[in-house]
Amino acid sequence: MSVYNFAAGPAMLPTSVIQQIKGDLPSFNGSGMSVMEISHRSDLFEKIIAEAKTNLLNLLNLSDDYEVLFLQGGATTQFAAIPMNIAKTKHIGLVDTGHWAVRAQEEAQKAGIKVDTIASSKIDHYHDIPKVIKPQETLDYVHLTTNNTIEGTSYKTLPELNEPLVLDVSSNFLAQNYLFKNVDVIYGGAQKNLGIAGLTIVVIRKDLITKNDLPSMWNYQILAKKNSMLNTPPVFAIYTANLVLRWLKDLGGVLEIEKRNLQKSNLVYDFLNNSKLFTNPVKKDSRSLTNIIFSTGNDELDKKFIVEAEENDLLNLKGHRLVGGMRASLYNAMPYEGAKALVEFLEKFEKENRGIN
Numbered sequence: 001m002s003v004y005n006f007a008a009g010p011a012m013l014p015t016s017v018i019q020q021i022k023g024d025l026p027s028f029n030g031s032g033m034s035v036m037e038i039s040h041r042s043d044l045f046e047k048i049i050a051e052a053k054t055n056l057l058n059l060l061n062l063s064d065d066y067e068v069l070f071l072q073g074g075a076t077t078q079f080a081a082i083p084m085n086i087a088k089t090k091h092i093g094l095v096d097t098g099h100w101a102v103r104a105q106e107e108a109q110k111a112g113i114k115v116d117t118i119a120s121s122k123i124d125h126y127h128d129i130p131k132v133i134k135p136q137e138t139l140d141y142v143h144l145t146t147n148n149t150i151e152g153t154s155y156k157t158l159p160e161l162n163e164p165l166v167l168d169v170s171s172n173f174l175a176q177n178y179l180f181k182n183v184d185v186i187y188g189g190a191q192k193n194l195g196i197a198g199l200t201i202v203v204i205r206k207d208l209i210t211k212n213d214l215p216s217m218w219n220y221q222i223l224a225k226k227n228s229m230l231n232t233p234p235v236f237a238i239y240t241a242n243l244v245l246r247w248l249k250d251l252g253g254v255l256e257i258e259k260r261n262l263q264k265s266n267l268v269y270d271f272l273n274n275s276k277l278f279t280n281p282v283k284k285d286s287r288s289l290t291n292i293i294f295s296t297g298n299d300e301l302d303k304k305f306i307v308e309a310e311e312n313d314l315l316n317l318k319g320h321r322l323v324g325g326m327r328a329s330l331y332n333a334m335p336y337e338g339a340k341a342l343v344e345f346l347e348k349f350e351k352e353n354r355g356i357n
């Protein structure tokens, strides 16, 4: 069965990674055990986690001034864990780009952190990316969501501020090439671009990992010292992430995948720009490479589109419930052929339904 899965997360994996998992499954590296059954204290797993760490730092073009933590609890847990660990004066800034940025703010506040919104595009219904303004006061850092999964926007380059940045890259992790200058933390769940649910990756400047009194599972110093194995880590998810990282390295790294992501998203945006039926509300220079939102402006027609797309093996195109319409997520693993099949179906649907709207 051949389908294209446009889900926002959990999302599709590269076909070759699925094949590798299938091959490895009965007996990982000749051990006679599947990778799901091996001990996290074994040599077999130590090798996996070490390779994943190296691959990730290489792909991000970061030195070993940075530590990689393999954690659980999703990006949502990190909304609070990051400020609890590194916000020395408990006062941070936030760029309000939409739903996930607001969630990051709420969770930090629950942890007793003061959060200043230093820029927001709420007034524009988050259809663009706010220009980041210099904070009025000294802040521990500024939190920025590089790609807004629900609103379909993203930063092409990172803003330069006096304060360091903390980046939620959940939905464009290793999908776009960023220059990480003055960045304290890069974090995200694995289930969108890096594998499967159950793994959250935190890349953090080592000198920020200092002794503190937080409970162990929240405490970066303890987690780092234990090499992310204070308790049982999600072995299978880390193994899968490492296969995805290898795949990305072998195909040429982030510059190459960014090129491909641009080709895919340009194909869809070019169609939308010229369509008489479908529209995309996002300002052109703020459009996401990985999450493309669109609609006909007619709920019934949108529903019909989603149903007929499914019948044509184009799956999970329903938009997020907060914004409605449709959303096509074109993460790293989506091949160009998937974007092409989508555009061909969009064209066909437009021809058949133009009179209706």
Ligand SMILES: *Cc1c(COP(=O)(O)O)cnc(C)c1O
Residues within 6 Å of the ligand: 009, 073, 074, 075, 076, 077, 100, 145, 147, 148, 149, 168, 169, 170, 171, 188, 189, 190, 200
């Ligand atoms: C999906 C998503 C989250 C939430 O991630 P979980 O891993 O489910 O907690 C946070 N931020 C962004 C930008 C997302 O896309």
